Amino acid sequence: MTFEQVESRKISEIVRERIEHMIQQGDLQPGEKLDSVAKLAEQFQVSRSAVREALSAMRAVGLVTIKQGEGTFVNQYDFSQMFDPVKAERIISKKEMLELFEIRKIMEVGAAELAAEKRTSDHLTMLKSALDDMKRASPKDNIGEAADVAFHLAIANAAGNQIMIDMMDQLSDTLRKTMFESRRIWLFSEEQTLERLYQEHFNLYEAIKAGEADEARNAMLEHLSNVEAALVKA
Structure with a gap:
């Protein structure tokens, strides 16, 4: 071509x-x-x-x-x-979302720690690009789920473990659906905002960029736990 x-x-x-x-x-x-x-x-x-x-x-x-x-x-x-957030095929059950969060906490907390140790400048560029896209998310239009998925997949790539990368690739479609739903629920929660969601990802990015493995691990766990808690309350 x-x-x-x-x-x-x-x-x-x-x-x-x-x-x-x-x-x-x-x-x-x-x-x-x-x-x-x-x-x-x-x-x-x-x-x-x-x-x-x-x-x-x-x-x-x-x-x-x-x-x-x-x-x-x-x-x-x-x-x-792509621009119709209410398509039925994008909806996933609450039970499935919570089960996925159990898996994500097992996989992605460790991935964040490895990413802080192994990330390259190219990995940081990919993370920053997804983070910038997330910053432009709006409750009225694009709520940022695609950028959210891209950010988490970039962390898996930065971790440098091929088996983990393959597993995250296989989960990418389900991640896209759950992130749309979790962001939608997040927006309807009085205590949560897109800005806070962005800030959690920013803190995670900063820890990985600084090479602080423990901070990256804790930032990922805190982020996933916060989103999971919002889902439980919904």
């Missing part, structure tokens, strides 16, 4: 928009494999980290599947769901 050179605006967002447009137009078909990150970066004339961020964001909303060692593949996707 061929791409025109993109301008430097919010690079990862532009890359994502161009690929999404190709999927919408049918230039990329469900099941089709995208070019490698290196080749996409060369074709777009952007950094590899920008391409990875774009693909991670697309994976978070179910547009693509990233298979370790195989590549990135286009999914069958109804674009009308």
Whole structure:
């Protein structure tokens, strides 16, 4: 496939928009494999980290599947769901959400600790990009679940454990659904706001950036426990 050179605006967002447009137009078909990150970066004339961020964001909303060692593949996707938060398929039961939080506390608390020890500059760039997207979330429009998923998947990547990365990839679709529901519930709670939710992610980012493994572990546990508590009260 061929791409025109993109301008430097919010690079990862532009890359994502161009690929999404190709999927919408049918230039990329469900099941089709995208070019490698290196080749996409060369074709777009952007950094590899920008391409990875774009693909991670697309994976978070179910547009693509990233298979370790195989590549990135286009999914069958109804674009009308992207801006329709009340689609039934996005709803997941409270019991399922709470069960997932049990698993997330086992996996992601340790992942945050490892990420603080192993993160690279590219990992920090991906985390900061997702964090910036989260900052722009709004109760009236995009409540930030895609950026939330991208942030947590980036932590798994920063942890540097391939088995954990694969497990988080497999959970990504369920994570997307639960994060939409948990954010929706969070917004309707009188004590919680998007700003506080953002701040918890920011604290986690700062701990990972500083290489403070214990602080990162505690920040992740506190964040997951707070969201879980909001779900229990709902």
